[in-house]
Amino acid sequence: MARKLTRLGLFGGTFNPIHYGHLRAGEEVAEGLRLDALWFVPAAVPPHKAPADLTPFEVRLAMTKLAVGRHPRLQVSDIEGRRPGKSYSVETLRLLRAELGADTELFFVVGLDAILEIQTWKDYRELFTLCHFVVLDRPGFPREEVGVVLRREVHPDFRELADGQGFEHPSGCRVLWWPTTLLDISATRIRALVRAGRSIRFLLPEGVRRFILKNKLYR
Numbered sequence: 001m002a003r004k005l006t007r008l009g010l011f012g013g014t015f016n017p018i019h020y021g022h023l024r025a026g027e028e029v030a031e032g033l034r035l036d037a038l039w040f041v042p043a044a045v046p047p048h049k050a051p052a053d054l055t056p057f058e059v060r061l062a063m064t065k066l067a068v069g070r071h072p073r074l075q076v077s078d079i080e081g082r083r084p085g086k087s088y089s090v091e092t093l094r095l096l097r098a099e100l101g102a103d104t105e106l107f108f109v110v111g112l113d114a115i116l117e118i119q120t121w122k123d124y125r126e127l128f129t130l131c132h133f134v135v136l137d138r139p140g141f142p143r144e145e146v147g148v149v150l151r152r153e154v155h156p157d158f159r160e161l162a163d164g165q166g167f168e169h170p171s172g173c174r175v176l177w178w179p180t181t182l183l184d185i186s187a188t189r190i191r192a193l194v195r196a197g198r199s200i201r202f203l204l205p206e207g208v209r210r211f212i213l214k215n216k217l218y219r
């Protein structure tokens with residue numbers, strides 16, 4: 001009997017801290033793409049970011065779990081905390097590909113800002129043979145650049161899909177636009193507000209806000 005095809009979304013990030021920009025986008029992608037599950041995957045050692053106020057992995061993981069709660073589809077994975085060194089997405093994807101097998105379709109969710117810098121990721125060309133990408137708009141970043149970057153940096157033969165859905169790599173992996181509610185919230189701004197003693201209410205779940213204040217994070 002044929003095994004059921006599973007659709008799994010992966011939303012990588014620093015999540016320092018997780019906020020409604022991430023959560024609402026995750027919700028809309030999981031629903032819209034009919035994913036069986038979407039995992040938030042905090043990076044243990046983010047390859048691109050080493051801000052002085054990077055809180056330990058366990059703390060970011062705890063906040064992410066608090067934020068997601070008992071959501072039926074959104075989940076949290078500690079996979080990047082289980083190996084030493086920098087948390088390269090390509091290594092996580094290779095591992096999951098090997099573990100889950102070819103019956104699972106993987107959708108890697110990234111913000112527009114992140115895909116525009118794809119050539120700075122480790123083994124970035126290989127990524128486009130391991131998973132589909134789902135690109136979220138972020139205010140202030142140009143969509144038109146994505147096709148240019150993909151063809152220049154990854155593969156010249158990226159094909160444009162009908163109706164502006166996105167692009168397809170010759171491997172069959174797709175880079176899909178997924179319009180979500182634009183929320184101009186960033187973790188950097190949240191940390192700055194905390195440092196300034198200002199309110200972060202309604203930018204992130206209340207449980208996470210309390211956790212930050214109780215544990216005196218980002219002061």
Ligand code: ATP
Pocket residue numbers: 012013014015016020021022025109110111112113114136137138183184185186187188189
């Ligand atoms: P920082 O401000 O510390 O750089 P961030 O708020 O951008 O953090 P990250 O953890 O770096 O959050 O983001 C993880 C992923 O989520 C990235 O792909 C990023 O583009 C995306 N993302 C972050 N904020 C939003 C938002 N408000 N709307 C949509 N996507 C977002």
